[in-house]
Amino acid sequence: MIAIFASCKTETKSNTDIIPKPQFIEPLSGQFEISSSTTIYAKSSEAIEAAHYLHHFLRDHTDLDLSIVNKKRSKDQIQIETTKSHRAAECYQLYVNDNLIQISAPYYAGLFYGVQSLRALLPAEIESFDQSSNQWVISGVKIDDAPRFQWRGMMLDCSRHFFPVSYIKKHLDRMSRLKMNVFHWHLIDDQGWRIEIKKYPKLTETSSWRADYESLPWGDRPTKDREDGRRYGGFYTQEQIQHIVRYAQERNITVVPEIEMPAHVTALFAAYPEFSCKGKRLNVPTGSLWPITDIYCAGKEETFQFIEDVLSEVMDLFPSKYIHIGGDEANKKEWEHCPDCQRRIKQEGLENVEALQSYFITRVEKFLNKYDRELIGWDEILEGGLAPNAAVMSWRGMQGGIKAAKMHHPVVMTPTQHCYFDYYQGARDLEPLAFGANLPIEKVYEFNPVPKELNATEANYILGVQANLWTEHVATTSHAEYMTFPRLAAMSEVAWTNQENRNWKDFQKRMHKEYLRYQKAGIHYAKSAFNVNFKTEYNEEKKVNTIILQSSSLTGDIYYTLDGTEPNMQSNRYSSPITVDKTTTVKAIQIKDGQPVSKTTETTVYVHIASDGVLTHNTIPSSKYPDKKRSLLNNCTMGTQTFTDGQWVGYEGTDMDVTINLGKVETISSLQSRHLYNPGSWIFLPASVSYEYSMDNKKYQSAGVVRNEFTKEKTPIYYDYPLILKSPIKARYIHITAKNIGACPDWHSGKGQPSWLFCDEIIVK
C-alpha cells in the first residue's frame, strides 16, 4: 500500500544539466512544482530586483503570474535572499526540496545567477514564448557556485554590419542565461560609425552610412557612391544606448564600448577628414579594406580634442570601469610622412612611429584615468611600450596576454584559435562563407585561458575570456545567431567553470538539453556539430587503413555508404572502424528517431603505392604544422581547405624536400603532390614540384618537373601537381622537391615576408 502511495507522485528524472556547469551540484530527493499558488519571497532591494526579474521571466514564458511577498512561509515558496555569509562577488547557492526553492547570495549578481540556474533546471519548454501550460517541476538539488573568471565576455561587431536594438537585447538575454557578464560593443570601424555623439552630428549623418553593396561579397565591393544613392548603415542614439546599458545591468552585464583608435576609423574621415594626417575626405568603405592606412593624425592637437570630446560623451553613457580604445592593426605609414606627426616625434623625443602610438594611447589613458576609468586595448598597444595602467586584450594568440600579465597588467584572453566566432565551425563546403580558419565547438571548449607560462601571482592578472564575433560576412541577425550558438555555450563554461570541473564528454551530454532550448527559444543555431567527421588511422600490424566515424554531438546513430550513394536508415549502421584496402569514398549521416540530424558528409581515402612507404624529410617542416609519426604526406588522407585540420604539413619560407622508400621495386605510371593556396593566411603554391626516382637511394633520375600555372585568386583552393608518365618506370625510391616561392609576392600585404608552403598528400600510382 505504502509503495503504491509513494509512486503516485509523478517522478521527474533528476536533472543537473546546467551550462555552464556549477562548481558544486548535488541531486537531492524530492521535487518542487512551481504553480499559480507559488509565491516569491524577497525583502532586500537586491532580492526584490531579482524577484522582479523572475516574475517577469515566468510571466513572459508561462501562464504563471506569481506574486512577490515579504513574508516567509514554509511551503510552496521561492525564497530569494541576500546573505552576508559569502564574499565572492558573483557567488550564489540554490537549494530545492519538496517545499521550497531557496536562492541566496551576497549581491544581486549571485541572486540573478541563482535564478538562471533555476531556469536551467526547468524543462526546455520554459524557453519558448508560447505561454502554453506545462508542469514546471524541478527535482531536488543543492548548488554552491561561483565563477572562475570575473570577465566573461562576448564582443559583437556592429560596424561591419549593423544590428538593431531589438537584437542587441535578445543577445544580452542569451548571454545572461549562460552567465556571461561583459558585452563588448564594437561601435566603430572603417565601414561605419555607430554611436551618436551630440557634439559631432556629421558622425551619424555621414559616417554611419555607406553605399549599399550588400548584394556583393565583402571582398568584392567597390568603394564609391551608387547612382541610385542607396545606402546601408545605421547608428544607436544616446537614448537607445542608455536603454541598452540599463537592460544589461538588470542582467548583470557590463557594456564595454569600443571606440577604435588610432586606425580602423576610415568612416570617421568621411565626415571629419581634418583629424587624419592627409586631411582628405574619404568615402565610407563598403567592404574589405586592407592594409588600413587611414589613421588619426597624432601630431595635431585637434585630434586629441576630438577624441576627448567623444570619450566624454561615451563616459556619460557607459558606466563601465573599462573603456576599450581598440588599438589594433594600425599601419603607421602615414605617420612616417606626416609633418605634424614628425614634429610630435621630435618634440616628445620619441624613437619611432611605434613609440608615437604608445604616446597616443598613453595620452588617452591619462584622460580616462582622470575620470576614474581604465583603458583596455587589443594587444598591439604593447608595441612601442604599454601605457602605465592599461589592460590588454590578447587576440593574436596568448603571447601578448602573457607579456602583459608578467608586467602585472590586467589581461583578457581572446586568442583567435579558440575565441573567434567569425571562423568556420564545420567543413567549409557545408557552411556559410566565413573568415579564414576553423573553430569547431570542441576547440572553444578546449581553451584554458591561464597558460603554463604564468606563475600564481601573474595568473591573477587574467581577468577572463571573451568570444568575438566580427561581422564582415555576417549580415543578418539569424546569421549572427548561427555563428554564436552553440559555441557561446562552450565559451560560457570556459569562463565560468573551474578547469578541474570541466570535461568535454560530460559537456556534450549536457548540450542535448541546450540544443532543445535553442529550438524552443527560436534561435537559429548551427547544427554543424552534428555532422559526421572522419579520422583515418593506420593499423601498423595489419598494414591497412581504418576510418573512424564520429560526431561532436552524437545523439542518434551514424549510417554510411561506401558506393557513392546517399546514406539513409537502410544503409550500414556504424559500430566500429571501417577497414579500407582500396581507394574508397565514405558518405555518412547522423539519424535520430528516423530523422536526419546532420547533413551528409564524405571523405575519400586514397590507397596508393606510396601509402605503405617510409617517408623521410630532407628539409624540416615548421613546428607549427609538423608531420606526424605516420607521415601525413602519405597517409591516404587529404586535408580540407582548413589548413589547421591536422592533415597539412607546413613549411615557412623553405622548400619541401622528401624521400619515400616504397619498400620494394614498384611500377609507377603517375606521381602527384597536392598543395594549398590561401593568400589570406600567407600560404602560396610551390613554384614547381620535381619528381625523381631511384633503385638504390643513391643514383636518382628525373621523372619530370611540374610548374605552377596557377594565377592569382582570392579564395583558398587546393592545387594538384600531377605528372603522368609517358611510359611506366620502375623504382624503389621517390624524391620529391616542392619549391617554395620564398617570400610573399609584391601584390600581397605580406610582401617580402616568408611565404608558407603546405602539402597534404603525395600520391604514387
Ligand code: TNX
Ligand atoms: C582582425 S581582431 C581584426 C578585426 C577583423 C578580424 C577578422 C582585431 C582586433 N582586429 O578588425 O574583423 O581580424 O577576424
